[in-house]
Amino acid sequence: MATTLSLFHVSAVALLILSSAILNHGRSTSVQDVCASLDQPNPLAELFPNNATGVLNATLVIIPITLETARRLIPPQYGILEQAYRALIPDFPEGMYPVMVQAAHDHDVQLRAYGITIDDFSRVGFEFPFLDLLGDGYSSFRWAPAQLITAAHDIALEGSRAYGTVVSPAEWEPVCDAYRALPNGATYFKGKSVTTSEFVEVEMSRLQDMTLNPYPLDFFKNITNQPTFANASTCDNMIRWFNTSMSVGEFAPAPVLGRIRANAFPYEGVEKEYTGVYGVQIATPFIENNYLDCQTMRGYAGTGGPGDSYIEGVNSNEL
Numbered sequence: 001m002a003t004t005l006s007l008f009h010v011s012a013v014a015l016l017i018l019s020s021a022i023l024n025h026g027r028s029t030s031v032q033d034v035c036a037s038l039d040q041p042n043p044l045a046e047l048f049p050n051n052a053t054g055v056l057n058a059t060l061v062i063i064p065i066t067l068e069t070a071r072r073l074i075p076p077q078y079g080i081l082e083q084a085y086r087a088l089i090p091d092f093p094e095g096m097y098p099v100m101v102q103a104a105h106d107h108d109v110q111l112r113a114y115g116i117t118i119d120d121f122s123r124v125g126f127e128f129p130f131l132d133l134l135g136d137g138y139s140s141f142r143w144a145p146a147q148l149i150t151a152a153h154d155i156a157l158e159g160s161r162a163y164g165t166v167v168s169p170a171e172w173e174p175v176c177d178a179y180r181a182l183p184n185g186a187t188y189f190k191g192k193s194v195t196t197s198e199f200v201e202v203e204m205s206r207l208q209d210m211t212l213n214p215y216p217l218d219f220f221k222n223i224t225n226q227p228t229f230a231n232a233s234t235c236d237n238m239i240r241w242f243n244t245s246m247s248v249g250e251f252a253p254a255p256v257l258g259r260i261r262a263n264a265f266p267y268e269g270v271e272k273e274y275t276g277v278y279g280v281q282i283a284t285p286f287i288e289n290n291y292l293d294c295q296t297m298r299g300y301a302g303t304g305g306p307g308d309s310y311i312e313g314v315n316s317n318e319l
């Protein structure tokens with residue numbers, strides 16, 4: 001049973017990739033061909049050749065919003081697991097909820113055993129962590145309802161749309177990297193829709209050390225490893241590794257403080273600016289298990305260590 005399901009998932013991803021590749025007449029008209037990224041190569045492709053693996057070089061920024069606003073934006077059927085984020089950030093202001101902006105460059109994505117490498121792409125969106133998708137009161141899921149994604153990258157655009165995500169094809173600054181340095185030392189990243197007036201612009205300054213950031217690294221590790229959904233038809237299990245050579249030395253996670261300007265779902269039509277927001281810049285390799293039945297992620301213990309949200313006998317990761 002387990003094998004049948006596993007094979008099905010691999011082939012579903014492989015088929016999606018292959019059919020998109022055929023529609024594209026191969027990968028020759030690619031973004032990657034016109035520019036090279038500074039990102040480090042994917043270290044997990046060799047370890048997990050049968051899985052989709054890659055590198056995500058990201059700026060993750062927390063925007064505190066009132067629980068009232070959160071309740072208005074998040075579909076009413078999904079409870080907010082306030083005690084779950086309070087356990088990780090006890091000093092987070094009362095009555096508030098942490099929305100995360102994820103601005104990232106997907107690099108060296110591979111399905112090694114199939115000889116498939118996908119062109120790099122960029123994406124950005126507002127994401128809503130710690131949601132009770134299954135109504136069990138303890139399993140944290142992240143709602144990522146909308147994304148700007150590299151225009152003409154059909155695999156990424158369709159792969160995200162298959163989750164029910166509202167996707168807008170976009171152009172980027174910089175084109176091939178997670179961010180670029182400004183003359184003042186800050187970092188800059190902007191995604192702008194090529195079909196609508198939506199955009200997200202992220203400008204961050206690096207802080208001296210992580211202790212100056214109100215959100216510990218474990219908080220980001222926890223959020224980014226929560227199973228993700230859009231319209232809840234299926235869930236995405238992206239396992240991000242925070243313990244590789246990609247996260248130490250010159251590549252160590254950098255705490256950042258800055259501003260975000262955006263006109264994007266769920267705020268489209270209104271330009272918003274958030275200043276004095278904190279986050280982290282970190283590149284992590286990942287393994288991605290796509291289009292899973294969300295029910296099988298009940299009690300998922302992968303948000304950073306054994307035990308989290310785990311209830312003996314209820315956990316069904318092995319299904």
Ligand SMILES: *[C@@H]1O[C@H](CO)[C@@H](O)[C@H](O)[C@H]1NC(C)=O
Binds near residue numbers: 289
């Ligand atoms: C790799 O893919 C298989 C098949 O989908 C899955 O069962 C397995 O859990 C994946 N490995 C990891 C580390 O996620």
Ligand SMILES: *[C@@H]1O[C@H](CO)[C@@H](O)[C@H](O)[C@H]1NC(C)=O
Binds near residue numbers: 178
């Ligand atoms: C992440 O992107 C930045 C900006 O391009 C680059 O300087 C850095 O080396 C990248 N990190 C990794 C681990 O690839």
Ligand SMILES: *[C@@H]1O[C@H](CO)[C@@H](O)[C@H](O)[C@H]1NC(C)=O
Binds near residue numbers: 085218308
């Ligand atoms: C992730 O968050 C959940 C909910 O608060 C918690 O149970 C779990 O221990 C956290 N994991 C880590 C590694 O902090």
Ligand SMILES: *[C@@H]1O[C@H](CO)[C@@H](O)[C@H](O)[C@H]1NC(C)=O
Binds near residue numbers: 231
């Ligand atoms: C969710 O989106 C997928 C992909 O577009 C679609 O097939 C499915 O019917 C949608 N489900 C719901 C409940 O809207």
Ligand SMILES: *[C@@H]1O[C@H](CO)[C@@H](O)[C@H](O)[C@H]1NC(C)=O
Binds near residue numbers: 241242243
């Ligand atoms: C690194 O982290 C991943 C994901 O949390 C885990 O599966 C793996 O065992 C860890 N590797 C080491 C060497 O600790």
